[in-house]
Amino acid sequence: xxxxxxxxxxxxxxxxxxxxxxxxxxxxxxxxxxxxxxxxxxxxxxxxxxxxxxxxxxxxxxxxxxxxxxxxxxxxxxxxxxxxxxxxxxxxxxxxxxxxxxxxxxxxxxxxxxxxxxxxxxxxxxxxxxxxxxxxxxxxxxxxxxxxxxxxxxxxxxxxxxxxxxxxxxxxxxxxxxxxxxxxxxxxxxxxxxxxxxxxxxx
Numbered sequence: 001x002x003x004x005x006x007x008x009x010x011x012x013x014x015x016x017x018x019x020x021x022x023x024x025x026x027x028x029x030x031x032x033x034x035x036x037x038x039x040x041x042x043x044x045x046x047x048x049x050x051x052x053x054x055x056x057x058x059x060x061x062x063x064x065x066x067x068x069x070x071x072x073x074x075x076x077x078x079x080x081x082x083x084x085x086x087x088x089x090x091x092x093x094x095x096x097x098x099x100x101x102x103x104x105x106x107x108x109x110x111x112x113x114x115x116x117x118x119x120x121x122x123x124x125x126x127x128x129x130x131x132x133x134x135x136x137x138x139x140x141x142x143x144x145x146x147x148x149x150x151x152x153x154x155x156x157x158x159x160x161x162x163x164x165x166x167x168x169x170x171x172x173x174x175x176x177x178x179x180x181x182x183x184x185x186x187x188x189x190x191x192x193x194x195x196x197x198x199x200x201x202x203x
Contacts, residue, residue, distance in 0.1 A: 003032075003034045003035075003038045003041075003042060004038075004042040004043075006032040006033055006034050007028060007032045007034050007038060007039060007042060007043065007049060008049070008052060008053055008056060009031075009032060010028045010029070010030075010031035010032025010033070010034070011023070011028050011031075011032070011049050011050055011052070011053035012053045012056060012057050013031045014027045014028055014031050014050075014053075015050065015053050015054060015057055015105050016057070016101045016102050016105055017031075017101070019104070019105055019108050020050060020054065020105060020108055020109050020112065021108065021112060023046075023050060024046070025039055025046040028046065028049065047118065047119075048118075051118065051119060051122040054105075054109060054119075054122070054123075055122060055123070055126050057102065057105075058106070058126070058130070059126075061095065061099070061102060062130065062133055062134075064095065065091055065092055065095055065137065066133065066136070066137045068091045068094075068095075069087070069088045069091045069092075069137050069138075069140075070137075070140070082183045082186070082187060083183070084138065084140070085138060085179070085182070085183050085186065086178075086179035086180045086182065086183035087179060088137060088138050088179070089161075089178075089179035089182050089183070090178060090179035090180075091179075092162065092165070093165065093176060093177075093178065093179065096165060096166060096169045096176075097169065097173070097176070100169070100170075100173075103166050103169055103170065104170060106166055107166055107167055107170055109123070110163070110167075127159070128151060128152070128155070130155070130159060131151045131152065131154075131155020131156055131158065131159050132146045132151040132155055133155075134155055134158040134159060134162070135150050135151055135154050135155045135158065138154075138158065161182070165177075
């Protein structure tokens, strides 16, 4: 790898090990084996490099979830929609549980967004693609088959659940729902049975 790639890999390691805000340019240099001047040459600034590292890390994490979920789907091609919903969430929850440092780095960034316009813009640009990717994973199709409306509406729903589960995993890791729990909750909400028997339709 060249210095540009070395720097990106070093920044991704620092993101997980030290966190977004605490990582310094010297930390990245130490992790990458590159030199300090190469950060400015290749990325313009340490902050620009860290934004690239953040987006790349999320994309790699998502690709890992997608690959595991695709293997599950191949083993059960005739699964009902809620069964697939539960199975995919179980894969995501497993990644959340076993990659706590990565999850902590992602949750940390959420608190920085209101005061960091450049970071907010970088994540905002990648956000629609993330929703599209989640829809593709849950539907078991390539990203290219996900239309814009599905990505906007359903993708946002999945992203909201994912963000909440990440935060919850840091607060109450021993009380996390399972994929079956999430599917059961969705079934009860849509059937009007959250509190027990089905509620009568509004007149």
